[in-house]
């Protein structure tokens with residue numbers, strides 16, 4: 288029953304995210320009501336403090352400044368500047384942290400060339416700092432453009448990665464098409480609402496393709512980021528790497544989102560795996576929060592409890 292209701296509930300939450308009333312109300316009170324569970328804060332200082340604490344618990348960090356769908360060239364360039372400054376700060380302060388960002392934050396909706404130039408600037412700074420960066424994957428309409436920019440970056444830089452979503456039917460073909468680049472790929476299930484004509488509607492298919500993608504990547508040259516909180520998939524990947532003699536560090540890492548499944552993440556660190564937490568910060572946290580609520584509608588109850596307990 289719960290799973291029957293899940294898809295319509297997810298769709299309703301993601302649709303509500305487009306409502307100006309919901310945007311105004313949640314943006315006004317959301318941080319106090321519970322967004323802080325998933326977001327390190329609004330300022331760089333708050334982020335750096337969380338990143339240090341996360342490093343101290345044995346995790347690497349993937350830093351993301353919250354932002355997407357930027358419409359002004361200056362805003363997109365400023366976002367790239369902020370990523371470059373953060374990379375220099377990580378190097379200066381000895382933080383184990385890299386960056387991952389959405390290309391629409393760096394100008395993809397304005398001009399793909401602008402997004403490429405901004406991303407290349409971040410890649411260059413990351414290289415100078417001995418660090419890496421990754422392009423997140425957004426809605427399906429951006430997949431071709433994101434892969435095209437990844438390929439152009441990869442031709443110049445060996446410190447860039449990208450993301451594939453296991454809910455998309457096309458993802459295995461996309462993975463295979465990048466094998467010649469010895470790619471650094473993060474695998475996720477996918478956080479957006481996509482049409483059944485291009486995406487698996489049944490969670491079992493999404494999960495099965497997830498495992499297939501990760502295991503295929505792990506048997507080819509490159510680096511794999513297994514980004515999931517799904518304990519069954521984590522157990523399957525642990526079994527697979529042990530059986531193949533793939534070392535716990537060097538060829539792959541686990542990744543999770545800040546504030547989600549902390550015990551599973553900590554237990555992986557304790558078992559000797561490299562685990563990276565994606566830690567977002569910034570003031571544009573509304574769409575990020577709505578995706579986290581849609582992934583697990585039970586979070587909505589947590590969020591609303593926060594609202595009513597403060598009355």
Ligand SMILES: Cc1cc2nc3c(=O)[nH]c(=O)nc-3n(C[C@H](O)[C@H](O)[C@H](O)COP(=O)(O)OP(=O)(O)OC[C@H]3O[C@@H](n4cnc5c(N)ncnc54)[C@H](O)[C@@H]3O)c2cc1C
Nearest residue numbers: 423424475476477478514515516517542543544565579582
């Ligand atoms: C590091 C990282 C980077 C990501 N980058 C992208 C990206 O670039 N593009 C993209 O489309 N998606 C991205 N995602 C989101 C991803 O697509 C999924 O929406 C999200 O990870 C939930 O899927 P799951 O693999 O955890 O499995 P699920 O089957 O959804 O969840 C498994 C279990 O994890 C826990 N869980 C999952 N989500 C939540 C939540 N929101 N709150 C509380 N508990 C939860 C629950 O216990 C649940 O039973 C990223 C996820 C991670 C971890």
